[in-house]
Amino acid sequence: MVAQVRRETGAVVAALVCGAGLLTAGCSAGGASADGLPGADSSAAERAVRASADALLRAGGARVTSTMETISGGTRVAIRGSGEYDFRRGTGRLRLTLPDPAGDGRGPRPPVTEILVPGALYMKNRGAGVPADKWVRIDATGLADGNLVTGGATDPLAAAELLRGAREVTYRGEARVDGVAVRHYSGTTDIAAAAGAASARTRPVLTAAEKGFTTRRVPFDAYLDAAGRLRKVSQHYRFANGSPRGAAVTSTTRLDDFGRRPEVALPPRDAIYAGRIAIMGS
Template identity: 45%
Template sequence: MITVFGPGEIYLRNRGGEVPPDTWVRVGTAGVPDGNLVTGGATDPATAAALLRGVTHAEDRGRVGADGERWWYHRGTVDPAAAARAVRGLPEQGQFEAVAAGLTGREVTFEAWLDDEGLLRRVTYRFGTAEAGAGDLVSTTELLDFGVPVPVRVPPEGEVADGTVAAR
């Protein structure tokens, strides 16, 4: 499956099921009960970074070796509702509000690695799940090659069908 992230939307290609081959399916992230961060496990890089606006506790763990480089390592907790307030008026607001509603009473922990310029290079979130015995969902986003142009386009309307994500 190929995934392209747009503001407040995820485009999925070759997702299977009743979808014809090579058809894109558009899913609005705010309309998914948990913002698609948990049910779909998909976090676009901008959303992954913006979720850190809801940090409630953070520990500086010093410099660590990662991918042949030395990065600053931090870990702590994030409140998606606080992140939603911090991005009020931006596309991520609805997604974070959905995450907060879907994770009421459960903690979201993070680990973040930053380079010497303060750029976020990797972030890992652990979302506690309500399902007994399901464990935590872990989402990691890596950010590499800053400043290198990447040709990405949102699929044109003629190639897109609107879709939904079924609640579990």
């Protein structure tokens, strides 16, 4: 038996995100790439960005670092994570470091461990009445944001497949991410279009996200290496959060050390919390 998640209309994030923040990504000057790869040509830039998810699937697995900055009601929160992800299997394991949102001087909360699998999210050390030695299982397809925001880190495959709906893409020039030469693109992606073009594993969560955000257009900055793989992507969401203004969320995912095949084991059945949990912010 798994935990039953209590939902209320417009509730923001099911688990970790208790505020939200907008991080504006900087852009370098635009122009054509020096080696003739996708540059100033808008259609070529769109194709490069849309194909980045396929490049990650070919790469197999990668090391992941993430930052989610949110702002809601004047409160800014940043959640940072690290771990690894297998794009072919759609599975991964992350460890998230949480801030001290109460500002009570007791310091950051204990880290949260997350296991990502197609359509579901497992969380350990979640708090909110869940025993420290128990896991919570959440159906990602039942979340209003499709777990693009809920877990405090965007599922890396969902972040990549969201770019399949990229529109109005501009090549911003060459840059470096973690010492690697990359090409910087910016634009917006259409959630509905991305859902229609996504793989069978990701389509249900993107379809759910289409209904949960206040706009179907998601601004992004994407950085691709010479193999067309995402090295970094920042996506800017606007979540309803039960208010007219909603919450602004920026999720940034960085990838490196491609080719690894992480072994991600699911928690045993008797380690999954069977009680009722509340969605934070509801």
